Amino acid sequence: MQPCSAKKIIADAEKLCIQRGVRLTAQRAEVLRLMIEHPHAISAYDLLDKLRISEPQAKPPTVYRALDFLLEQAFIHRVESNNSYVVCPHFDHPSHTSMLLVCDQCASVTERPAEGVEKWIREQSTESGFTLRHSIIEAHGLCQQCSAILQCEDPEHCHHDHHNIVEPKRKVGRA
Ligand SMILES: [Zn+2]
Ligand SMILES: [Zn+2]
Numbered sequence: 001m002q003p004c005s006a007k008k009i010i011a012d013a014e015k016l017c018i019q020r021g022v023r024l025t026a027q028r029a030e031v032l033r034l035m036i037e038h039p040h041a042i043s044a045y046d047l048l049d050k051l052r053i054s055e056p057q058a059k060p061p062t063v064y065r066a067l068d069f070l071l072e073q074a075f076i077h078r079v080e081s082n083n084s085y086v087v088c089p090h091f092d093h094p095s096h097t098s099m100l101l102v103c104d105q106c107a108s109v110t111e112r113p114a115e116g117v118e119k120w121i122r123e124q125s126t127e128s129g130f131t132l133r134h135s136i137i138e139a140h141g142l143c144q145q146c147s148a149i150l151q152c153e154d155p156e157h158c159h160h161d162h163h164n165i166v167e168p169k170r171k172v173g174r175a
């Protein structure tokens with residue numbers, strides 16, 4: 001996410017918190033800011049390392065409490081499959097099912113609306129007498145950038161960053 005939009009996102013979050021009668025403390029806002037500035041999904045421990053730059057006394061519970069609050073307010077989503085967190089790009093919609101497209105190469109997460117699926121999940125839950133609290137749909141694969149790099153045939157002269165790219169395992173029996 002663009003660093004220049006961080007201020008606006010935090011201002012929006014502050015406004016929503018006032019409307020909801022909850023408090024976006026300086027620490028919670030700082031955790032949100034660090035997440036906005038981080039281009040990809042981030043783990044709680046990486047977040048703690050970043051938080052310790054401004055708050056050396058911060059401990060894991062500090063981060064988890066802030067994350068719980070941000071999750072409760074639906075400002076962020078948890079990427080269950082790799083245990084990381086990502087800022088929601090449209091957090092003025094308090095409870096929504098989102099589809100997270102998780103890149104297995106660079107760990108970038110793109111959120112896409114999942115309205116049709118949301119309705120279907122709700123119907124299935126109701127039919128089963130299940131009380132639905134929240135649901136997240138995760139799809140794994142390669143983001144646009146990583147798939148372009150993997151398909152690149154001229155690594156010597158291209159503009160891609162070919163570092164850290166792991167070639168996918170070829171299927172047995174295929175050339
Ligand atoms: Zn979202
Ligand atoms: Zn990627």
Ligand SMILES: [Zn+2]
Pocket residue numbers: 149152153154155158159160161162
């Ligand atoms: Zn290339």
